[in-house]
Amino acid sequence: MDEQWLPMIDSNRCTGCGECIAQCPTEALGHRNGKAALVHPHLCIYCADCETLCPVGAIQLPYLICKLDPNERDNS
Numbered sequence: 498m499d500e501q502w503l504p505m506i507d508s509n510r511c512t513g514c515g516e517c518i519a520q521c522p523t524e525a526l527g528h529r530n531g532k533a534a535l536v537h538p539h540l541c542i543y544c545a546d547c548e549t550l551c552p553v554g555a556i557q558l559p560y561l562i563c564k565l566d567p568n569e570r571d572n573s
C-alpha cells in the first residue's frame with residue numbers, strides 16, 4: 498500500500514485521558530506530551546474505534562466521499 502489514511506488527532510481538544518490509547522486494538526496510539534498521538538501509524542487498521550470512543554471528539558478519520566455517476570447506477 499503506497500498511501501495510508503490515518504486518524505487526525507486535534508491536540509487542542511484532546512484532554513489526554515488515554516481512553517483511545519487503551520482501546521486501540523493494534524496499539525497504534527500512545528501518549529506524546531500528555532496528549533494522544535499516533536505513535537505507530539503503520540499499525541493503524543483504520544477501524545474508527547478511537548473516533549467513536551473519544552469523549553471530546555478530538556479524533557477524526559477522513560473519508561473519501563464519492564458521488565455515484567447516475568449512468569453507472571444499476572436500475573434493476
Ligand code: SF4
Nearest residue numbers: 511512514515517551
Ligand atoms: S480519547 Fe480523546 S481526549 Fe482521550 S486521549 Fe484519546 S484523543 Fe485525547
Ligand code: SF4
Nearest residue numbers: 521541542544545547
Ligand atoms: S483507527 Fe483503530 S487502529 Fe487506528 S488508531 Fe484508531 S483505534 Fe487504533
